[in-house]
Amino acid sequence: MxxxxxxxxxxxxxxxxxxxxxxxxxxxxxxxxxxxxxxxxxxxxxxxxxxxxxxxxxxxxxxxxxxxxxxxxxxxxxxxxxxxxxxxxxxxxxxxxxxxxxxxxxxxxxxxxxxxxxxKIVQEGPRDVVLYGFGRIGRLLARLLVEKSGSGNGLRLRAVVVRKGGEDDLKKRASLLRRDSIHGQFNGSIHIDADNNTICANGNTIKVIYANDPTEIDYTDYGIDNAVLIDNTGKWRDREGLSKHLRPGVSKVVLTAPGKGDVKNIVHGVNHETLRDDDNILSCASCTTNAIVPALKAINDEYGVEHGHVETVHSFTNDQNLLDNYHKGNRRGRSAPLNMVLTETGAASAVAKALPELTGHISGSSIRVPTPDVSMAILNLTMGKETTREEMLDYLRHTSLHSTMKRQIDFVASPDSVSTDFVGSRAACIIDANALIVNGKHVVLYAWYDNEFGYSCQVVRVVQHITGVEYPLFPQG
Structure with missing residues (x-):
């Protein structure tokens, strides 16, 4: 045997x-x-x-x-x-x-x-992409864009814009792209060309442009044209600020943070089809919004959501202090690796921008915890009709496999799953089957999400959609 x-x-x-x-x-x-x-x-x-x-x-x-x-x-x-x-x-x-x-x-x-x-789709050549900022999300986006370069006719990462940090800036930027304490080694080869100030990653030549403000740059000077610029700094979040990026060579701006004012907040798989060709400034909302909105939509579509509360147990971020020190936000000045930190989240209010039918129905709060990556959303909901745990599990399992949100919603039934198991997950959220609680019209749903990598995958999906390189899926239906 x-x-x-x-x-x-x-x-x-x-x-x-x-x-x-x-x-x-x-x-x-x-x-x-x-x-x-x-x-x-x-x-x-x-x-x-x-x-x-x-x-x-x-x-x-x-x-x-x-x-x-x-x-x-x-x-x-x-x-x-x-x-x-x-x-x-x-x-x-x-x-x-x-x-x-x-x-x-x-x-x-x-x-x-x-x-x-x-x-067959007739390709017109690669579409240029520029990253404005090169932090946690920026470097993961770079990895994904390089990984998805394929034949060279899809998205092509042409440049990264940062403030110069010192004489060895280029070397350090490349080193941070090459090695990551959470997500591991870059899958491929990276070297730098100091004379041309470029990073070459798996054959992709990425120009590193030093600038203190978007208005200093003419991207056509670098051979960049009709590019999508992804702002992952979060410094500008309204239309007026983000419009600074619409420089020669850049035609669309995508923000990796919740947009303010009339900036559309897009969660791929839920409302990306609302985008028009003339939408040249848009937001991919937050990692938490991307995690909770697909799950909320799935439940609302089948059972209706009367009201609910979302609690996120979120890994600490660079916004917090390593040790107690002054911080403009409440509680975030306390040591991130040593404390659970109760804080606010704008994800609940952002739900209304992606799912207008749930406006005013959802509240939310957040607890930052001493883990570096992977978070959890706990959805405590009152539904419009009763169901059973078995029925809801079957529905969520089917949704993760066959619905239009199958790339957003994953499903895990392992009895021993913990947060580190989901580092590198490409889904917006992963439903924990064993943790689901259903009592008539009341449900408590637990959803894991890699708040760094899973969110970055969602951003890339939006960019693929607006550039026309989100290729059709087969079998269809």
């Missing part, structure tokens, strides 16, 4: 090894991202590919066999595909349930016909 298990494992390892060059070719040559139940397989190791297949067991109740997805991938590799995202996990499941009698090749070709032949 032991030898049988080992033989099966070795066989599956061989299939995963054979998958890697096909996945890489599709991604780099055709801008096709291969997924398994919304999880990308691009640049993944053999073990990561196998673990991704096994993870499906937690949410579907059974393991997805790589023996089923491998023929689907082989069929994809033979097709003349254009830019797309293809979920071979969902294709394998639907093929197993199909009764048309088609071969794997026929079924796969039919499922992705919207990305082949005359239906």
């Amino acid at each position: 032991t030898s049988d298990h080992f033989a099966t494992w070795k066989s599956r390892e061989a299939l995963a090894e054979a998958m890697i060059p096909m996945i890489g070719h599709l991604y780099r040559e055709r801008d096709v991202t291969v997924l398994v139940h919304s999880r990308s397989l691009v640049n993944k190791s053999v073990i990561s590919i196998l673990k991704t297949h096994r993870y499906v067991r937690q949410i579907e109740g059974r393991e997805l066999a790589i023996e089923d997805t491998f023929p689907i991938l082989q069929a994809l590799a033979e097709l003349d595909l254009g830019p797309a995202r293809v979920d071979i996990g969902r294709l394998a499941v639907s093929y197993a349930e199909d009764s048309q009698g088609l071969s794997v090749e026929e079924y796969t070709a039919k499922a992705v016909e919207g990305a082949t032949g005359e239906n």
